[in-house]
Amino acid sequence: MSYQAPAYPLPAVEPDAPEDLLTAFRTVRAATEALCSPLETEDYVIQSMADVSPPKWHLAHVTWFYETFLLKPFLNEYMPLNETYDLLFNSYYETHSSPFPRPRRGLLSRPTVANVYRYRHYVNEAMGRLLNNRPSQHSKAIAERVCLGIHHEQQHQELLAMDIKHILAQNPLRPVYSKRLQIPPGRQPVPMGWHAYEGGLVFVGMKPHSVDFAFDNERPAHRQYLEPFELATRPVTNQEYMRFIEQGGYQDPALWLSDGWHLIRENGWTAPLYWVRDGAQWYHFSLGGWRPVDASAPVCHVSFYEADAYARWAGARLPTEAEWEHSATHARNWHGNFAESGYLQPVAAEAVVPAGDLRDPPLQMFGDVWEWTGSAYRPYPGFRTLSGSLGEYNGKFMSGQMVLRGGCCATPARHIRPTYRNFFPPSARWAFSGFRLAREANE
Amino acid sequence: MSYQAPAYPLPAVEPDAPEDLLTAFRTVRAATEALCSPLETEDYVIQSMADVSPPKWHLAHVTWFYETFLLKPFLNEYMPLNETYDLLFNSYYETHSSPFPRPRRGLLSRPTVANVYRYRHYVNEAMGRLLNNRPSQHSKAIAERVCLGIHHEQQHQELLAMDIKHILAQNPLRPVYSKRLQIPPGRQPVPMGWHAYEGGLVFVGMKPHSVDFAFDNERPAHRQYLEPFELATRPVTNQEYMRFIEQGGYQDPALWLSDGWHLIRENGWTAPLYWVRDGAQWYHFSLGGWRPVDASAPVCHVSFYEADAYARWAGARLPTEAEWEHSATHARNWHGNFAESGYLQPVAAEAVVPAGDLRDPPLQMFGDVWEWTGSAYRPYPGFRTLSGSLGEYNGKFMSGQMVLRGGCCATPARHIRPTYRNFFPPSARWAFSGFRLAREANE
């Protein structure tokens, strides 16, 4: 797939090349600000639901991360710009300090957006001094934490895209994030086939001596036994999902997990988030404004419950994360429709292979939509958290969530890998979340 | 009492002088903007609780009022700046259109603050055209509605002060609205006495042929019979209220209305809103920042339940609104600490009379704090609403609320009169609300 030049610059990040750490740091910092450049000052302040954070909070929080875990411990005589920021921009590190309540982040007009940018520049400048003059006894720790900080900021770039979309969607004025986003190409739908896997004992997780960056939750690598299975050659499309809607999918309790059934009834859900019907045509709110739903593109903004119900309706199931990873590990590359492609929405698969040829690997494993798996988010056997407050990074969220895999149209391209484990509560819909079917072999 | 020049210009309004309508209109419009001039753009966006509106919403809503009730019906070929504003800035006129849900006003980043000001100027300009060229057949209706619009905007000036205070108080950075506010003078407390009234048949409400402006809820004037009563010569002070706290007022159920007792227990209230104790000293958040509580000033930011409990503790009661009005009607003037004095907080009474001389009328009947009365907010006998959507102005709120009288430190001076009926739910505390005691005669 050949992608256009991005609408905003999100250049490559090479966190595994320590000599270029400062360049990598500066690149990701600039990319975050480029992502926010179309916003009005007022947009930075809004928290449209408890799960969403105001954009200025994201900008400050990723900055606080470097200040807290790098500048304060390692930069001699570092003076914070404002001591109270520590309280405001600590996201959830309970062992560090008592964080400002998450659902109240949208009540803070101060610091202003201008002051948040001032804070970013202040920390950037100090990070420059630290990285140009690394104390040799902490060199390794610093490099590791900068890498972690860079990946952390990339996570928040994706959250920014999700949150900005949710914020703007509340507004009956229908504001558009950016009119300069790429328009997705019109494409014929690619027929869905099945790719068969033999299963057996496979490795899951990041290998111990890999040079690639990985979060703690991707480790340790370990063996898992897979029964033979088949994986769909592409995600479920909007067209297929519309058929599910039309045939009463949202009205048939036999298709739904019990929690899901109650959720859709209480909330009156009858379609993916951001969809609105006008006569026979479905429209959806995108970062580029309201647009007709593209029948060929992967369905997006569905909860785990909707993905699971669709799969049951289709006589299939969701893959486990081990199945997904086993398939993705054999991908020839990790290309896909990521943030850099400049669409900021999923696009239809390109029929790069003769339709129906199942010997080729699945399409769109990476990018476009995060794919819900059937696996609950739990630690791998032998999982170890990082020490200190950084130990809260991932482990403490390992209950009540489901794993998603593969990245999406708002993920920075260099942020993803086959072992990457994303996670959301099964009810979440504001992420760019879709799904792909799986089934037992020989069905 | 001699007041300083105001920190921001809120000049006199003479709505009863129709030839000066445009001047009055422009003056009140300028005053609203002057009140907001110390704000940062981000401050305009926040809604700190459902009862609070974002400042930019206030700025737009009062403008929408003129557009809807004057420009659209009376200005030839008037074209709204933006048709969708009608949905967003209709506060609650259900018969006009379905209003945007009040608790979601803080989710709207657009229109931006700059666009809201543009909207104001656009409407101001059109109002200039209308008022300079009044169609004679509607001249009276226009004058009446402009007066109503001006008083409406003054109400929102006070709401702006209340809401800005509440918004800034959420922020642990403790932002200050303005450092240029007047500092209240240090004064010795004035002893409280009682002023006796004989009662009998009295008139309540705005007289039919008065030249003064009045809302519909102040009419019609009617007779009421009052038993003899006594009214305290000044409101209850912070010092007195601190004694109530220290002596366990918040712990004794016998002092409280049942709803109030449950409310203070559930919310853990043990002092007025905005009060924080540091050792032996109470501090309060003011629009000028955190300050020590002034023992001599009237207590402020208490609910009706707290006022009522204090009164019971003190062996007294709250006055009825008829008693209050009967007393206020005989005031020599309506002077007081209003918005123009530039404090934006209540200040201690000045001992203008020999202490204890009860022949003089009560102090601080006007300004400083709205005084909770013991009267539920219900229509006067023979009450008539305005016709059309304007009929929703006051009448539909006549349940579940208590009447407050006299205006406060954030009320424009020209907005008040003895017959003025303000109202809030008994649980509200973010208004500048205090109280004055009353009791039966000869107790």
Place this chain on the structure above:
Amino acid sequence: MSYQAPAYPLPAVEPDAPEDLLTAFRTVRAATEALCSPLETEDYVIQSMADVSPPKWHLAHVTWFYETFLLKPFLNEYMPLNETYDLLFNSYYETHSSPFPRPRRGLLSRPTVANVYRYRHYVNEAMGRLLNNRPSQHSKAIAERVCLGIHHEQQHQELLAMDIKHILAQNPLRPVYSKRLQIPPGRQPVPMGWHAYEGGLVFVGMKPHSVDFAFDNERPAHRQYLEPFELATRPVTNQEYMRFIEQGGYQDPALWLSDGWHLIRENGWTAPLYWVRDGAQWYHFSLGGWRPVDASAPVCHVSFYEADAYARWAGARLPTEAEWEHSATHARNWHGNFAESGYLQPVAAEAVVPAGDLRDPPLQMFGDVWEWTGSAYRPYPGFRTLSGSLGEYNGKFMSGQMVLRGGCCATPARHIRPTYRNFFPPSARWAFSGFRLAREANE
């Protein structure tokens, strides 16, 4: 109106005849148990909403009242049957002890119904000893408290009828309280007329030297000035209310108080409580089972908001409690359809006078339905609570409620009087509440 013999015996109570106190006590005690006699054991346990109490709680609570306020203070060497009952059956006397939380009353299976009756008999027996052997120095206090206890128990008789109705109505099995209730007579509707009153200075409240029993909230008698007004000659009927429904009353926001409008929208109310439509016919749940709505009977089980909206729709208003009482005071007697008539539901007015003759006093002022007035429930000028815990009897509920007058079909006949002030929150519908129109004179 001539009433049948009651379905259960609720004989007369003469609390003002102290020599017959014990007879009166025993009569009211027996009446309560007669009222419960059709219940199954299981019915006694249910709490169908927070406002409802399980019948066995009522039975025990009224008993606790005598134990606490009479036996413990006045009966020598009285030993409670069970010390823990004091905690369980204290309704709300916060100054007495910390009451068991009201919304959790339905979680208590013990004491069993049999033990509650044992408790009643134990207290009855002790009361017999006390009243047969009154210590002379407390004779007056005892008589007063027994009267209060008797009236208290009568209030709970009515609450029992309301609560039992609400409890049984939850059940899709549609259980019937009693098949032996009287069937209301079929009657032609009586046309509604207006009765004019001149107003002026009137007395409201129980006169100081009256021999009649009265609660504290009916005192002191005081003067009020009434403008001339007119009162409808009978309550609004089901037929009239059906027309309000059919003509879109529940869909027009202009008719409703703001709180009421939000309430009916959130709860989806489109008719009185207990009404269900089957085709063109309305049915209602009664204590005698499901029955067609009687077009001629007064509408019942409406909230204050519905009464108020109807009145606005009809171009009228609700009477104030003073207007109502002024009219009722001139009634020739206080007859009406009370509990003793054995219907336990409102019945159509009997055309005892030539239709349209307005010189006769209004019909159905007493009994049938409690009539919502337009008056908030607040203390009379000079109101004094009883001393001690009994002071909590009425005064502490004087916020957030509206006054109703006249008693209903579930009120014991000897419990009512023209000065009687009942009160409920404006949203309440499970009481037997209807209303009567009023209007200014000469409209």
Place this chain on the structure above:
Amino acid sequence: MSYQAPAYPLPAVEPDAPEDLLTAFRTVRAATEALCSPLETEDYVIQSMADVSPPKWHLAHVTWFYETFLLKPFLNEYMPLNETYDLLFNSYYETHSSPFPRPRRGLLSRPTVANVYRYRHYVNEAMGRLLNNRPSQHSKAIAERVCLGIHHEQQHQELLAMDIKHILAQNPLRPVYSKRLQIPPGRQPVPMGWHAYEGGLVFVGMKPHSVDFAFDNERPAHRQYLEPFELATRPVTNQEYMRFIEQGGYQDPALWLSDGWHLIRENGWTAPLYWVRDGAQWYHFSLGGWRPVDASAPVCHVSFYEADAYARWAGARLPTEAEWEHSATHARNWHGNFAESGYLQPVAAEAVVPAGDLRDPPLQMFGDVWEWTGSAYRPYPGFRTLSGSLGEYNGKFMSGQMVLRGGCCATPARHIRPTYRNFFPPSARWAFSGFRLAREANE
């Protein structure tokens, strides 16, 4: 372990012996009623929280199951006792009919307890006719469904014990379910050791040709790869858990999953459910009344979050369900402290082996307490639900829950097996839930 005669008769059930189906059916039916025999009528009516059902609902619901899935489809000319019971006692089979809302089960006084027993006998009699005269073409289906019905009723026997305990615990009168329950023996604590397992490829789930009954969720058997691990030789005891409490376990956020931390803070949990401290001594509410906490017995009534936090504090983790089952599969028998032992609470382990001898298998794998595992409740690879409404039996609850293993002191002994998967939300505490530690090998 030698057990006493049970306090109530819960005889053996042999559902795999089809010729004895009727005996098995009658035995389990009698056992349910024996379990309820100490209850008062009023106890049967209460629903103490949404998760709890009134005992009479359990009695009727298990009966409804036979009526719906056996009598109606297979018994010629079967007439239901009452058609409306179908609505009331359908628990959650959305595809069968719209169930009566679960949280409102406690609002139903009817059918009475006597009528519920009448319903049971009516269905029992009809089941006797069906089983004595099985239509041969449905013989297998009938046998399978009776087995399912018997196991279903056994599940509800355990739920009855849990729910009755919760119901009685609400009552400040501290009622005792039965004074005839066995008193647990006083025992010295058994030291905890570790039992090592080599791991490798193991089978999980019920083997295809097993004669044992199993629910759908235990199937199909499949392979799983286990890393080497160690399992504690007994569950965590009250003594150990008290040390966790004393050393601040409930105050240290680093020990808790994020959801768990918020849960314990919001609910103020600082000890297991039913524990109350009196000075230095902990007491707990048991079905036999309030008793001192037995230091040697397994800790019980803790949530998954508490189990998980304890494990982290102890430097260990919870076992996965595959690890637990792998260990349990090698047990020599499935004996344990089950319902039949007559304690209805967990008891201390008996030191049947020389302390510290790790070659012996773990103690108390079965009975006493359900053991929280670290596994989310999800379908096994190749999972198939039953067809029709019975397909809702287990599968639809496979989100948001954690697996527990091994049965407890309220589980019928013949109900358990090593493959048995119980499940509860991680916040649940009213089940008899404890836990056992695990850890990686060589730690």
